[in-house]
Amino acid sequence: APIALRVNPDVDPKTHAKISTGQKETKFGIGMEHAFAVYKRAATLSHIDVQGVSVHIGSQLTLLDPYREAYKRVRDFVEVLRDEAGITLRVIDLGGGLGIVYNAETPPTAQAYGAMVKEIFAGMDVTFLFEPGRSIVAKAGVLVSKVVYVKHGESRTHVIIDAGLTELIRPAMYEAYHAIEPVAQTDAPQQKVDIVGPVCETGDIFAKDREIALPAEDDLLVLRDAGAYGMVMASTYNARPLIAEVMVKGSQHRLIRPRQNVADLIATQKIPDWS
Numbered sequence: 001a002p003i004a005l006r007v008n009p010d011v012d013p014k015t016h017a018k019i020s021t022g023q024k025e026t027k028f029g030i031g032m033e034h035a036f037a038v039y040k041r042a043a044t045l046s047h048i049d050v051q052g053v054s055v056h057i058g059s060q061l062t063l064l065d066p067y068r069e070a071y072k073r074v075r076d077f078v079e080v081l082r083d084e085a086g087i088t089l090r091v092i093d094l095g096g097g098l099g100i101v102y103n104a105e106t107p108p109t110a111q112a113y114g115a116m117v118k119e120i121f122a123g124m125d126v127t128f129l130f131e132p133g134r135s136i137v138a139k140a141g142v143l144v145s146k147v148v149y150v151k152h153g154e155s156r157t158h159v160i161i162d163a164g165l166t167e168l169i170r171p172a173m174y175e176a177y178h179a180i181e182p183v184a185q186t187d188a189p190q191q192k193v194d195i196v197g198p199v200c201e202t203g204d205i206f207a208k209d210r211e212i213a214l215p216a217e218d219d220l221l222v223l224r225d226a227g228a229y230g231m232v233m234a235s236t237y238n239a240r241p242l243i244a245e246v247m248v249k250g251s252q253h254r255l256i257r258p259r260q261n262v263a264d265l266i267a268t269q270k271i272p273d274w275s
Contacts, residue, residue, distance in 0.1 A: 007031075007054070008031050009074060011023065014061070015062070019060060036080065060097065060100075064113065089126060093131070094117065145220070146162045150214070150216065161221060163197055165197055166237050167197075169229075178207075178225055179223070191212070193210060194208050195210055
């Protein structure tokens, strides 16, 4: 079996704690101090073909310095394996994590990232693998939701929409920012509101104190940059069927995932004969 082992370089990626994966206190990878012995052991196994090494330090990175530090440690490790253990790796998987602009971030460009990789690994005769998922798909997807009710409370105005953390969990899980705009142009006055979902969780919030043209019931809002960690993290919590997915190309659109209904939701449940 061809294998690559994931190493943990113990580098702070300077991103949200819940998407940091390259520090020694996280559950990911083999610590660099133990990896050498693990590779030596793997190389003695007749049914194992040691081909590569993998590293991934986190997601939504907006700085090159953490990458640079981690990749230098990986380069040094690969060279030590070659020189001291006679193990020549042929593949280096550098993971992903390159951030995008959700609000006011200033992530490095793909070109700057590529130049950094080329600088660090110059002269190494290996195949490089990259996993740039978010930076490719995040801006390709949006979530469209309908306003259910505008609730004018004593201290805050809540715009309740029919999407919730079941459809886009990033704000609840990561305190993530998503731009929110009305689908149709409106002359309604701008107002600071909380935009929330209908799920029975206090954390079902998309935006707090967000200034937006005050929508009315049945207005449509679009939540931007939902193509990454949107549908793939959706759930049926509160018995909420999964929403539909539509692909758009120019003026064409196609339904690529039908909307679930409650019958679909419970179809796989089996009642035991003793109940």
